[in-house]
Amino acid sequence: MSLIDTSFVPADIDATDWSQIQPLLEELKLREVSTAQEFEEWIRHRSELDAACSEARARLYITMSCNTDSTAANAAFTRYVETIPPRLKPVEFELDRRHVSFTARFQLDENRYRVLNRSRRASVELFRDENVPIQTDLSKLSQEFDRIAGAQTVQFEGREQTLPQMARYLESPDRPIRESAWRAVATRRIQDRDALSGLYERMIQLRHKMAKNAGFENYIGYVFREKERFDYTPRDCEAYWDAVEKHVVPLVRRLDERRRGDLGVRVLRPWDLAVDSKGRPALRPFEGGRELLNKTIGVFERLDPRLGSMVKDLADESGTKNPDGSMRSECLDLDTRKGKRPGGYQYMRDRVRKPFIFMNAAGLQRDVMTMLHEAGHAFHSTLCAVDPLVEYRHSPTEFAEVASMSMEHLTMPHWGGEGSNAASNGFYHSPEDLSRARRVHLEDCITILAWIATIDKFQHWVYANPGHTRSERDAYWLSLDTAFGRGISWAPGADGASGEGLAEFRAAAWQRQPHLFSHPMYYIEYGIAQLGSLQLWLKSITEGPKAAVDAYIRALTLGGSKPLPDLFAAAGVRFDFGEATVKRVVENVSQELERLD
C-alpha cells in the first residue's frame, strides 16, 4: 500500500527544482481560508509539500553519502543546499505566521493540534529580521570549524591518518603504541587550540547578540525556545548534573579502578580507556553486511516477532544492487566500502514514508550496536508513518533516541543466538564473549552520562557568562573534569608511562566535542533519552519483555504528536532526569555489571 499523498503535490514533482515548488508555496501563501475545515486542509497540504521537499533532500543526501567520490552526487547535493533552503526558509516563516493568525480565528481540535500550534507560535515569536544575517555568519563560522577540524591529520606508522582513523590504536594491547597514538592526536589538536578558541568566542558573541535581539537575557533562554524545550527548564538540567555527580561518577571511578587493576598499571592514563582490560583480541560478532542483517533479524524475532518482521521488511533486495556486490536494499546500505562517508544514520524519506539505514559495518561490536540503534529509529519512522502530518512523523530527539537506545538494551538477552542455529542467528556464541559484549555496552551507557553532564554544564556556564576570558573558561573546564571526569591521572609520574605535558591537553579537551561549535546547547537530549531507555530496559526485566515492547510500540506510534511527558508516559517510563531516576537506573546497571562477572 502506498502512503504517498497527492491531493496537493503532484506525484511526479521534482522538489529539488525551485520553479516546481515555488507556485505551490505561493498558493499556500495566498489561498483564502475561511473555515476551520479549510484551515485543516491548508495544514495538510503544507505538510504534503514539506514532506516532498524533505524527501528530495534525503534522497540527495543518501546518494551522496553512499558515493562520496561521485562528483555528480556531490554537486547535486551542494546545488540543492545552496539554492533551495535559503529560498524556502523565509517562505516557511511567512506560512508559520499565517498558521498562527489562523489559530486565532478558527478553533481546531486542541488535542490533535496543540503540539503543532505551539511549535508554530515559538517560530513566530523567535523570529527577528536582524538575526537573519547573524545566522548566516554563524553558519559560515561552523563551516570554518569543519575546515579546521577536517584538516587535522597526523603522520603515524609512516602514513598520514585522520583523527577518527587513529582511534583504533587506542585499542592496542601495547601501551607505548597507545600512548604515542594518543599524544600524536592531542599534539595535533593543540596546534589549532588558539584558532578554535577564537572561533568559539566569535560564535558565543553572535549567539548572545541574537538572544538579546529576540528579547532574552542570554542565549540559554533563547535556545530553550528555539529547540522547543517546552517541557523542561535549565533547573532540570541542574538536577541532572547534581544527580550524575552523586550517583554516576562514583560508579565510573570504581569501574576505572577495576580497569587499572586488570591492566596492572600504577595509574590509569587517558590512553588506557579504550583497550580491553584483559588484553583479549577484538570481538568478531559477524562477517559482512548480509550476516549482520540476518543475525539482527534473528535477535529481533527472539525479542518480539513484531520487531523482527519490521526489520525483514527493510531487507527486500529486489531491484537494487551495489557495484561491489555487497548487500543493498531499498532501505539498507550496511557494508563499509571506499567512497562511503563514515558513521551511521537512519533517514526517513518523508514522501514514500520509508526509512533508510546507512552504516559502515566492518565486523565489530560497535557495528552491532549501530545496527540495533538505527533499527530502533527505523521502527519509530515506520510505526508513525500513517500520520497525515509530516511534523508528527518525527519526534523530538529526547524521545527519538529512546526509540533507538532502547533497542540496544532490550536485545541484550538475545545477542547470543539460540538453538542448533546459534552460530547463524546470534552474534556471540561463547558465554565469555557474550558477557564481555554486554559489559562493554553497559559501561558505555554509564560513562556517557557523566560526559553529557560535563558538556551540558560547560555550555550553560559559557552562555550565562558570555564575557568570560579564555583562561576563566579553561579553569572552569578543569573544575568540571575534576568533578565528572574519568579516574585517570594527568600528573607527571614515574609509572613507566610518563604524564609529562598532559595538563595542557587536559585544559583544551573541550575542543574535541564538535557540538560545542556547530550544535550549541545540544547534548542533554542524549542524557534524557538514555535514562528513558534504561528505564524501559528495567521495565523489561521487572514486567517481562512483552510488556516493555507493548509500551515501546504504543509510544512510537504516537510519533511527535504529543508533548514529551506524554510520549514517555506512553512508553511506561517517567519523563524525569533528576536524582530519583538517575539513582534507580545506576543502582540497577551496577547490579547487572556485578552479575556479569
Ligand SMILES: [Zn+2]
Ligand atoms: Zn540515534
